[in-house]
Amino acid sequence: MFSKNELLKTKTPSNGIGRKEFIENLVQEFYTTTNIEAQEQVTANxxxxxxxxxxxxxxxxANAVNLFFQLITSRNERLVLHGIAGICNICLDSLSQTEITNSKNIKILFELFETQTNADIIIHLLTTIYLLAANKSLSSNVYTKENLQRIRSLTKSSEKRIESLASIIIEDFGTLEKRTNAYTVVINKIFTQDDLDKFTMLTGDTNPIHSIQSPENERMVHGALLNGIISGIMGTRLPGPGSIVISQEFKFPHQCRINKDTTIVVKLLSKRKISLVHYECRQDDKVVFEGEAKVMSPRNNLK
Structure with a gap:
């Protein structure tokens, strides 16, 4: 359960020290003590x-991220475990992610696969790697071809927890080849006034921006029509027949016009019972519609 500052104040004695100072003291104690048990207790905290x-x-x-990375290079297994656990927890902090994912630290993280056999260490490591991918700008640094090969080797682990986590990562982030070939649908379409008129009759959306009441260069394709095209692709081609959209997030960065070439790209980012699909529509190299959907897929579409 997460804390609030007000709650922390009520738990701190009037003559006690605050959380900030306490954490700084812990870091300082690690560097000043020579007692291994004290170091283990400090780093666990x-x-x-x-x-x-x-x-x-x-x-x-308190520069704790740097300390955590020092710990995972230790010969003491407990310190390594505390270090990777700390990194796993704080990697959700967007400001710490930059330090965690610099080339030096990513190399240190993935070297743990070669030096450690402790299941808890490997599980924390895999969890960290998975969580970092939530920030799409960082995923390319994490999921290099070499790093993916290391993770893929763990999908055959005899330790069920490791095997499951590694398999999920490979399923979700796979290979770039799968994302750009087998798991991508690209179609080209030109929306006409006839398309807009038929959609208007079906929905009752008589907004003049979709009709001949507006100049052609100002006329806009219905956003719901674009979303309907995407839905049709997901339900028939990717993930495929029987798929059901359970949630979506999307936006319209630019207006979509009639009588212009429109490129529609749908990518399957994860191939699971609840699949993740990314999609976008472009005109004149500008994105006019983009989003992501979680899609429930029938079992036969997951093969």
Whole structure:
């Protein structure tokens, strides 16, 4: 359960120290003590603090991410576990993600696959890798061809938790080849006034911006019509027949005009019972409609 500043104040004695100072003291204690047990206790506490977003700023100020990466290069298995657990927790912090995913640190993370056999360490590592991909701007740094090969090798692990996590990552982020070939549908279409008139009759949307009452260069294709085209592709081709859209998020960055070439691209990003589909429509190299949908797919579409 996450904390609030007001709650922390009520739990702090009048003569006690605040959370920020306490975290700074923990980091300092790690560097000043030579007692291994004390280091293990300190780092366990820091990893736990990294679970709560209210501590993210304090941990950044104390340079805890750097400490966590020092820990995962240790010969002490407990320190390694605490380090990767801390990274796993704080990787949800967008400001810490930049440091975690720099080329040096990504290399350190993936080297753990070669040096560690502890199942809990590997599970925290796989979870970290999966969570980082939530930030699409970072996923290309994380999911290189070499790194994906390392993860793919774990899909045959005898440890069920590792096998399951590795399989989910491969299914969701797979290979770039699958994303751009087998799991992509591209069609080209020109929307005409006849298309708009038929859609208007069906929906009752008589907004003049879709009719001949507006000049052709100002006339707009219905947003719902664009979404209907996408829905048709998802329900018949990708993921395929029987698929049901359960949620969507989309936007219209530019207006879609009639009598112009329109390129529609639908990509299957994850091939599971609940699949993730990305789609976009372009005119004159401008995106006029884009979004993502979660789609429930029949079992025979997952093969």
């Amino acid at each position: 820091l990893a736990n603090f990294a679970y709560d977003p209210i501590n993210f700023q304090h941990l950044r100020d």
